[in-house]
Amino acid sequence: xxxxxxxxxxxxxxxxxxxxxxxxxxxxxxxxxxxxxxAVGVVAPxxxxxxxxxxxxxxxxxxxxxxxxxxxxxxxxxxxxxxxxNVSTPRAQLILLVLVVTILSAFIKNIGALxxxxxxAFQMARSSGVSPSLFLMPMSFGSLLGGxxxxxxxxxxxxxxxxxxELTGTPFSMFDFTPVGATLAVVGVVFLSVCYKLLPERTxxxxxxxxxxxxxxxxxxxxxxxxxxxVGQTVSAIQALSGGxxxxxxxxxxxxxxxxxxxxxxxxxxxxxxxxxxPEALDKMVAQGKLAFSERRDAEVASAETGVxxxxxxxxxxxxxxxxxxxxxxxxxP
Numbered sequence: 001x002x003x004x005x006x007x008x009x010x011x012x013x014x015x016x017x018x019x020x021x022x023x024x025x026x027x028x029x030x031x032x033x034x035x036x037x038x039a040v041g042v043v044a045p046x047x048x049x050x051x052x053x054x055x056x057x058x059x060x061x062x063x064x065x066x067x068x069x070x071x072x073x074x075x076x077x078x079x080x081x082x083x084x085x086n087v088s089t090p091r092a093q094l095i096l097l098v099l100v101v102t103i104l105s106a107f108i109k110n111i112g113a114l115x116x117x118x119x120x121a122f123q124m125a126r127s128s129g130v131s132p133s134l135f136l137m138p139m140s141f142g143s144l145l146g147g148x149x150x151x152x153x154x155x156x157x158x159x160x161x162x163x164x165x166e167l168t169g170t171p172f173s174m175f176d177f178t179p180v181g182a183t184l185a186v187v188g189v190v191f192l193s194v195c196y197k198l199l200p201e202r203t204x205x206x207x208x209x210x211x212x213x214x215x216x217x218x219x220x221x222x223x224x225x226x227x228x229x230x231v232g233q234t235v236s237a238i239q240a241l242s243g244g245x246x247x248x249x250x251x252x253x254x255x256x257x258x259x260x261x262x263x264x265x266x267x268x269x270x271x272x273x274x275x276x277x278x279p280e281a282l283d284k285m286v287a288q289g290k291l292a293f294s295e296r297r298d299a300e301v302a303s304a305e306t307g308v309x310x311x312x313x314x315x316x317x318x319x320x321x322x323x324x325x326x327x328x329x330x331x332x333x334p
Contacts, residue, residue: 246277
C-alpha cells in the first residue's frame, strides 16, 4: 500500500471510531475528517468541497428540506385525525401507520417520512395502552420498503440512477423502480399486518414506585381573555410558545361549540383551550400567551393536592393485570 492509501484508511478508521464513540456531532466529525485529509495531502485543496455541488447531494438535501417542512406543518397529524378518527384498535393503527409511512417514503426521504409519523405513533400507542415498539419497528420496515418505489425515495436509488447515466448515457426515470419496489412494498405491508405479533414488544417490568406514579404529560384547560395577545393567533403559533412540549388538543368556543385544533385554526377571545404536555411547557404557554387557567382546573388541582382516596381492587376488577404506570398516566391526570 502507498503512503496516501495508508493515510486514507487511517483517517476513515478514526472517523468510524468517532462516530461510534458519539462524543461529537456527526457533521463535525465528518468535516474534521475532511480537513485532516486535506492537511495530510490525501485530498487536494481544490477538490475538498467539490462534492457539495454534486446533483445527488442537492437532491438529498432538497428531500430533507421537504420532509422537515411537512413535519413542521402538522399536516399529517391533521390528516390522520380527520380521515381516520375511529381507528382505535392496535392492529388497525399499525396498518394505517405502516401504509402512510410506506407511501410517504416513495415521494420524500424515507427517514423524513419516518420522523413525521413517529409522534403520531406515540399518540396512538398512548391512547391504545400498548408499547410504542409495536408500531415503531414495522414503520421503519415500511419506510425502507417505500423508499424502493421511486428514484428519490432513498439515496441508493439516486446513486444507481447516476451510475446508469454514466454507463449508458440515460438515467433511470422517476418510476422505473416502481414495479419491483411496489411489489416488495405490498408484500412487506401484508406480512407486517398479518405477522406483527412476531415482533418483540419492549416493556419495562421493574419500576420503582416513583417511576410508576410519575406523570409526564398533563391535561388542563386555559381560557383566552379578550385582551390576550393570543386572540387572532393560530393554534400552531400558540403551541410554538411551549417549545414544542405542549399542544392544544381541543377548542371550546364561548358558546360551547367544539372546534378542531387544526394548525391554522384562529383562536378567539373567550375560547377554552384544552392543553396537553409537560407541566413546565404548559405554564410557559399560558404565561407567554397571556392565558388564564380555568377555575374548574384550579378546583380540581386543589382537591387533588389535599384529598386522599383508598381503594381495594375487587375480584372482578378490570384493573387486574394492568401496570400502575399505564393506569396512572391514563386515568390520573389533573
